[in-house]
Amino acid sequence: MELTGAQALIKSLEQEGVETVFGLPGGAILPVYDPLIDSTIRHILVRHEQGAGHMAEGYALATGRAGVAIVTSGPGATNIVTPIANAHMDSTPLVVITGQVPTGSIGSDAFQECDITGITSGITKHNFLVKSAAELPRAIAAAFHLATTGRPGPVLVDVPKDVSQSKMEWWWPSGIEDLDLPGYHPDVELDDDAVAAAIALIEVAQRPVLYVGGGTLKSRASKELLAFAERTNMPVVTTLMARGAFPDSHPQHLGMPGMHGFYTAVTAMQKSDLLISLGARFDDRVTGRLDGFAPDAKIIHVDIDRAEFNKVRRADVALHGQVAAIISALDAGLKKTSKYESWWRQLRDWQASYPLAYDEPVADGPLRPQAVVEAIAQRAEPGTIVAAGVGQHQMWAAQHWRYEEPGTWINSGGAGTMGFGVPAAIGAKVGRPDRTVWAIDGDGCFQMTAQELVTARSEGIPIKVAILNNAYLGMVRQWQEMFYDERYSEVYLSPDLPDYVKWAEAMGCVGLRATNLDEMKRVIDEANSINDVPVVIDFRTDATEKVFPMVPSGETNDAIMVHPSQRGGAS
């Protein structure tokens, strides 16, 4: 069967089981958009290519499948660089297809030419510049294989216009061996000696902590984790990237560790004598100042990426492989278990002394942002998906919502990309149309990518957006208040410029506003009753609210600051 490169590209996506792609056409990718008309694949036309990238990420994080974006060359390609970098930091499987100028023009500074494989070489797991139509099926199959296996990540396929226009005889790679990836071996054999060494450490530990990272979700290891945690009675912490990997309602769950983590989660790690890291990477936002991090802890480091071992913290035992398989191996090999009674007494003590705290709500506003998150959560049906932007609101969403299952928390962790929330929520809703999807966004973030609500409205993707409108780049404001003598530099945004309700309405969404507790409950109920169009709520929140607990940057986790109301008796 003779096809054009463009037809072969679309057919290859169909072969990979792709149902939805996010994108925006232009010159170099034009040939690819023609066969799309005849394809079963749904294309979602975004308003900015950054939106396409974050939607693909949201889709991937909600479904566990690769998200796909298609954009044109030059500015189309550079506009999607931020989501690619974001996906790289968070190991999110993406396949990004970019148009490129014809092969004969590459290197001539042709119109809308840019070296996107060069630009993205440090922020992709891999990328390809496809030189002939016949190579396209293999490039696409390899891109999906690379994006979704091993440590997942973004893969970019750059397709010159003449390649998509020329003819090829259709073929499809017969299997992985046919992908021509001699340097890629994602399957790892379990090291029995290392498993035994880990078990030996576990059997003598008195204050262990299961330090659960995003790799646990990527490895779909939640079931194994739950079984292992319950059998061993070990306390669990879930990082910002792992929220939902272990139920927040579970009594063994101490919550999130890190700069804005729960006191008990942070302190348990600090005082632990054995950290079992499950697909976590000892990020500086978790460890605080490294030389004072968990000083007495031995480390069992489980990761699919060997380069993570000893990168930040020396591992006593490194276990290379998929988190799920390794937990099962540990579970099978472990003979002696303990109840860790005195450890639990200590942990329960800390939990009782330093629960998450915030100031009492005041009846007629401004709203406490933490209370808004809790009110939405209380009124949300189980399984609701939350996507966040980046800033204070993100931390409150991570702290005050209870995540019970994988794929319900979608955020930008490693890169901290403002503007992630709205498009990621849209992508998640496309991937999981059966679920309610809330974006919990900041006013600053919202202004970066809000135009994608036009996409949501026109494509019939009814997400709900809660703007925690504190009129500030709040997280930066918090640092300036605490560490720069309250010298506020370029952080004020205004509560009503833009008018978020009118803006929402202009984009075909329902716009609501709440300035006090009564309105807050009413508009949340109203938003929950609307299921055909996107809803945006402008919650007027207190600009002076700060995120606590907080480990000041540059300090060890021992310097954790709890909420002001809890200070004085603090250890």
Add this chain to the structure above:
Amino acid sequence: MSPAAEPFVGATSSTPVRHHILSVLVENKAGALSRIAGLFARRGFNIYSLAVAPAERHQRFSRVTIVVDAESAPLEQIVGQLEKLVNVVAISDLAPRNALERELLIATIQVDVNNRRALLNDIESLGASIVDVDAFGLTVMLAGTPGACDELERRLDNYDEVDIHRTGRVALPRLGPRLVD
């Protein structure tokens, strides 16, 4: 030749004290080399020298010999990050004491016919050879240990007009039992 008979083995003035040699087999594909160079730059690993050529009979692969400064990052990190590059097929790392290192130096020295005595002595004593010559100068080459190349370079510094090019080293493991660092 036994290791002891080799002149200038090991660290010399121009080699970082804790260097390590990585012999990296990469797919001969567009961008593969820039990925390696980019990785070193991005992660703050220092490259001391780098030599690339098609590997063995296979046109499919190239051999990149990288001398890394093992002070700038733990070797384990450098190797681990390199391994993740999809185009990298195999890495062997060699501690200098287990490696047989060789490098090529060529140099043109402008020196007239009447003043070549000392230069010719140097060339001979270091085992270099003359590959080109005219009335105004000569071109010499030395294929030898990095140390021998360093020594020749040092001696050539005495001349006013010299153009020296070095290839960066290639290396293979020594035969016989491995020495432990």
